[in-house]
Amino acid sequence: MARTWDDVATRLVAERGDALTRYAYLLTGSVDDAADLVQDALVRTFGTPRFQLDLPRAEAYVRRAILNAVIDRSRREGTWRRVRHLAVAPSVAQSESAGTDERLDLMRRVRSLAPRQAACIVLRYYEDLTVDQVAATLGLSSGAVKRYLSDALRALSSSILASDAATPRPMPTRTEGDHVA
Template sequence: MARWEPLLDELVRERRRALLARAVMLTGSQADAEDLLQDALVATFGSRARFSSVAAAEQYVRRAIVTRSIDAARSRASERRAVDRLGGMASATVELPLVGLERDLVAALQSLTARERACVVLRHVEDLSVAETAATLGLSAGAVKRYTADGIARLNAVLGTTGPQADDREPVAVVGAPKGEARA
């Protein structure tokens, strides 16, 4: 038995459901999510990487899931453009039942770009900080904030919900403004 096998077994036993849930949120399909998780596990443990703990291995797998999801979205977009140029028809997709996730949210997430979806899932589903999300995706903190804001705005439009109203914001004092003046 290789040195990494017990760590892989423990990771799958303890964290498979959480990793699979993340993959479903990114792909929108249970079957695609299972394939994505499998690819991420193979990439992680097939790269001869050494991990000191399950947590370290899990972090690597989480990043591999997001990276492979973005790569797959790019590939699908390229394939669609090629099919459109050739005048062919895209093959029909089969919808499989999702386990324990809101169908509307998963469907709405599919309307986002791959990076928007990754940022929204990492920030609001995985509850990572901006810095953690930036490190996971290899982006700047500003890019994470922008992709997240754009993604949330698009989700609100698709789901028919609204974000915070202007009236809900706290007034901010403007430096150099006369006393008593504030900007919302």
């Protein structure tokens, strides 16, 4: 049965709105930014004539729109980072207290990844999607998703190693070998 786009939008927000917001939050780290991104992505998705905008496709479009917005923002912030020292005094380096929550630390590292890598990590390890499902959601090939995941894990690993070398503290517990379950 054919449904109107408004019906699909209403259902998507009701059934997947929270999941989409959490996804955006995991990529941005800001509740407000996440809400704004989801809102914009929904408007973009349903403001464009599309065939067959059923629920799964609409959700995939919204996730892609969120990711694209994060990529755009990342580019802008990258530009800002390059000129920031000309405008503001350098901030005092934050020391990592011994009690720093490793989870928060890991999340900070995830958010410092390239946006596509971070999105693949979130979809794979938070949404528990398979590589193929991540590929379908983000409109990438499975091979590209594997590369993003592999690069992301490697970058996280390097980041953790560098941090461990700089800060004398016990190595985080890791499983042997089968780290990509």
